[in-house]
Amino acid sequence: MTSVPQHNYWGYTSPPGTPTVYSLTNSGSIRVLWALEELVGQSVLESYNLKSFERSKTTHAAPEAMKEGFRLGKSPTLTVSPANAPDEPPTSFAEGRLILQFLADYYAKGLWDSETPQDRARDIFFQEFAGTTVSTLTSLTLTMDVIPEATPWPLKPLLKLLFVPLMSVFKGKLVEPFEFLEDTLSDEKPWFGGSKLGLADFCMIFPLDTCVARKYFDAAKYPKVNRWLKTVHELPAYQRAVKKMGEYNGVKA
Structure with a gap:
């Protein structure tokens, strides 16, 4: 062996x-x-x-x-x-x-350490929430969305009839997690890690970026989550990361 x-x-x-x-x-x-x-x-x-x-x-x-x-x-x-x-x-x-x-x-030398035990618990929770609840629902919705797109004619119309309703069901299941994320953020706690950037924020960016790119996320309904996204997208480190990836969410850097 x-x-x-x-x-x-x-x-x-x-x-x-x-x-x-x-x-x-x-x-x-x-x-x-x-x-x-x-x-x-x-x-x-x-x-x-x-x-x-x-x-x-x-x-x-x-x-x-x-x-x-x-x-x-x-x-x-x-x-x-x-x-x-x-x-x-x-x-x-x-x-x-x-x-x-x-x-x-x-490596971080305390850079992402939480400022309070409460923020530490929050950061750990949202690391898990991002990787299970949000990512899982996003992946399921995306799968139902892309299968018809990738299917050649003449099967494409048939698969659209089958998968588009399923995609809508999974997309609807994202509403409660989005509402929960919206209620979590505040002026005092603008990050999923709490008062400062934490590991939860790194974990959350990929599923939320995917939801934005695929139009599963309505910015008008979730202004605090949208503000978080805007803040992240304006960070020089995030912008450098996107460029180094080469292509992200179908857009070449």
Whole structure:
């Protein structure tokens, strides 16, 4: 039986060195790229390496080369060797939320630490809420939306009759989460992490950006969430992350 290398665990006493990110266009890598750009912009990380890959034009799947970083070829993946031993085989980190936690633990120097225990609990909750409730409903809605789009004639009209009503059902299920997010934000707590930017905000950006791009999100109904989106989109670190991704939500940077 082939042994599986340890991943998502830093087993060294020395700190990690310069990280490498495996990023796929139009993917949740935006969360990690934005976080890394924040670290570089705040001068707590000197630099990082980026290996960027494009999706297949026909299947939209990731290329086999993505498996260089992690055997499942997931995006994002982060690999890193010890700072004092850069030639050591790198440790792989997969799953966006866990990568963000690793960056917070080993690189951020308290930059994203919550100011109160209440904000800490809030940040943890919305990390999970973004990755399960919001992302899951967004993915289901998107799946029902794109299947007819990708289907050739003469099946396209038939599949539209089948999938458009299903898409509308899942789109409707996003209303309550959007209302909950709207009620959460305030002048005192403008971030999902609380009074300051937290890991929850990085986790939340991808599903909400997708909802905006696919017109599942009505900005007029959720002005506080829309203000949060506008604030994020105006951040230089976020803008640099989008450019480095190359193509995001179907728009080339």
